[in-house]
Amino acid sequence: MQSLLSERSRVFEHADPYAVSGYVNQHVGSHCLRLPAHGRPEASLNHRKFSSLDLCRISYGASVRVTSPALESIYHLQILLRGHCLWRGPGQEHYLAPGELLLINPDDPVDLTYTEDCEKFILKIPTTLLESICAEQRWQHPRQGVRFVENRYRLEELEGFVNLLGMVCQEAEASERLPRIEDHYQQIVASKLLTLMKTNVSRECLASPLLSFERIDDYIERNLKQDIDIEELARQARMSLRSLYALFERHARSTPRQYIRQRKLERIHACLADPSCHVRNVTELALDYGFLHLGRFAESYRQHFGELPSDTFKRRG
Missing domain, CATH: 1.10.10.60 (Homeodomain-like)
Structure with a gap:
């Protein structure tokens, strides 16, 4: 998974975790960061904007806790690259290991604790992108929006998805950016998510010839x-x-x-x-x-x- 953003996308290296957290709040998603009482951890962050997506690779260099009441208008897809992460949800918790993926809905509370050696890749997806895919395909979903009903996966369960993200990251780091290509890639990523993962979307279209x-x-x-x-x-x-x-x-x-x-x-x-x-x-x-x-x-x-x-x-x- 080294192809998920290279050093070419480096924004921070050996930096103050609060400075990195401030950048994340601005570009990737609002959150609150809690650092351990002792030590001087050094954080790193790679980031690229890709059409309406944000790609981010981050490590805080300490056992930190990240919380947020909700992400509101975005989804967070997080892949654990190194270390471990404790996810806490309503009445449950789960330790994520490298190669596991966590998908956070816009109205889900965020409560994550990372080990000191933890590094993760984040894909930020606007709600409008998934809704536009559903509208284009004439897929049905409740009016409150698209929601992922299962939020944890092993990457090997999602055939071809990591390779797709690797290609997206390579395009994001290309010397010549092509907006139309980026738009096509983001459509493919969103369609893949809706196809591979369990959601509240019904892909059986009302408009089919077998309408009844x-x-x-x-x-x-x-x-x-x-x-x-x-x-x-x-x-x-x-x-x-x-x-x-x-x-x-x-x-x-x-x-x-x-x-x-x-x-x-x-x-x-x-x-x-x-x-x-x-x-x-x-x-x-x-x-x-x-x-x-x-x-x-x-x-x-x-x-x-x-x-x-x-x-x-x-x-x-």
């Missing part, structure tokens, strides 16, 4: 908490509004809006009736599914299920 009501229904089911726009639903299905309404009339004997409202009410009813489903109160659940007028919601619920939502909730015990 069941697949549109599945899209609605996965986005019930969202405000599903009917025109956007028609665009996703690559059909006119008229055709969409005809499809719903054939299969559901209702309009798309009526059908979505019915599915939302059914989901709420199931949650209220299920003791294992965590519900604090009826109002909060109704608001979660977009029912802002609580009086109308209660009346619609009563018409569908023959009782008020509060009665269903009380009966669960």
Whole structure:
């Protein structure tokens, strides 16, 4: 993995770790650095900008702890090159060894402790890049964004990925930079990530020739908490509004809006009736599914299920 940024990209060598941390905050991602109480560690950093990606190779020269509440609009892909790293997540922790990869989502808290001999490679990826790939391929994901549902991998599990990163680093260090080539490479990197790793993205496209009501229904089911726009639903299905309404009339004997409202009410009813489903109160659940007028919601619920939502909730015990 020596091909992941050479000395040509050196920004700091034998430097103050806080100076390196300040540079990382500016270019790679906001964080807080904690150094050991004693000693004078020396940090090193290589860095290149590559289209909308940032490539970084870093070592702090001490057992440091890096924390951040969340990365917000970026993903961090971190590959451990040397030493070890303790990752702490909600209710769990894991020691990363050389050759392991950690992928941090934008809303994941960061809590990492590195050994003194630790060196890592970081790839910073903007959320907009992965979303643009999904839009271009017409892949589906929840509106809150693309998320990696597994965050740790051995590099040998990701066929060809390290070699791809090596080529990206070589292009980033080339004497003549070609923006169009860089754009192509970043698209390939993002597509590889979405293909090789487990995410909340469905690569089964609504717009395929085998389009059916069941697949549109599945899209609605996965986005019930969202405000599903009917025109956007028609665009996703690559059909006119008229055709969409005809499809719903054939299969559901209702309009798309009526059908979505019915599915939302059914989901709420199931949650209220299920003791294992965590519900604090009826109002909060109704608001979660977009029912802002609580009086109308209660009346619609009563018409569908023959009782008020509060009665269903009380009966669960």
